[in-house]
Amino acid sequence: MDSSKYRKVFSSLPQLETERLILKKIEMANANDMFAYASLSEVTKYLLWSPHLNIEETRGYIEYLQREYRRGNYADWGLNLKSTGVFIGTIGFADIDTRNNRGEIGYVLNPAYQGQGYMTEALKAVLKVAFAYLGLRRVQARIMVGNIPSERLAERVGFKYEGTLRDHLFVKGAYRTIRIFSLLADDYFSNN
Ligand SMILES: CC(C)(COP(=O)(O)OP(=O)(O)OC[C@H]1O[C@@H](n2cnc3c(N)ncnc32)[C@H](O)[C@@H]1OP(=O)(O)O)[C@@H](O)C(=O)NCCC(=O)NCCS
Helix, strand or coil: CCHHHHHHHHHHCCCEECCCEEEECCCHHHHHHHHHHHCCHHHHCCCCCCCCCCHHHHHHHHHHHHHHHHHCCCCCEEEEECCCCCEEEEEEEEEEECCCCEEEEEEEECHHHCCCCHHHHHHHHHHHHHHHHCCCCEEEEEEECCCHHHHHHHHHCCCEEEEEEEEEEEECCEEEEEEEEEEEHHHHHHHC
């Protein structure tokens, strides 16, 4: 990948617009809305992190994100409802492997806003950045066994199941089996 293009995209983190959402940099003003879902164990069940115990933890995470924006490293977009301005979740690259032109996607949505297609909308916008602007060859999602909503979301936008990595990650005191899904640039451009 052309790494200067990558830095350019992430140092400004372009604002993206979908039918119902604005995707933009996460700000300290989003801390309360983020804490509302990041503190729930049902949300973090299949994630690498544990529920935030207090708002300070959420603020600390937002400070970390802001350092990453300044450095031009990949960092999440915040999902904001156009209708109310409420911050309802995040989406972004959990990793980008520039040598192999590969990105890994991650997303989290407040349960109060699940089941309405918001993350499908956001993921489509981020995939456009991944393939049309960054020129990635492959975007993958590593999903812990049992996370059916995440699998359904990935498949809804065209990801294909590739296989299972048994006891792949040691997370929160237990080995986790991962199901891996991917979308390739050729398939993306054939359908978009
Ligand atoms: C993964 C996660 C983001 C999926 O959330 P979601 O609400 O299912 O996803 P969407 O916002 O795209 O909504 C899709 C659902 O809304 C329904 N829907 C309603 N209107 C829709 C629309 N206009 N477009 C698409 N779907 C719509 C879909 O049918 C689907 O429901 P179904 O899966 O029961 O069929 C959510 O479960 C989550 O945040 N989980 C916790 C964090 C996590 O595990 N992240 C993934 C780590 S790999």
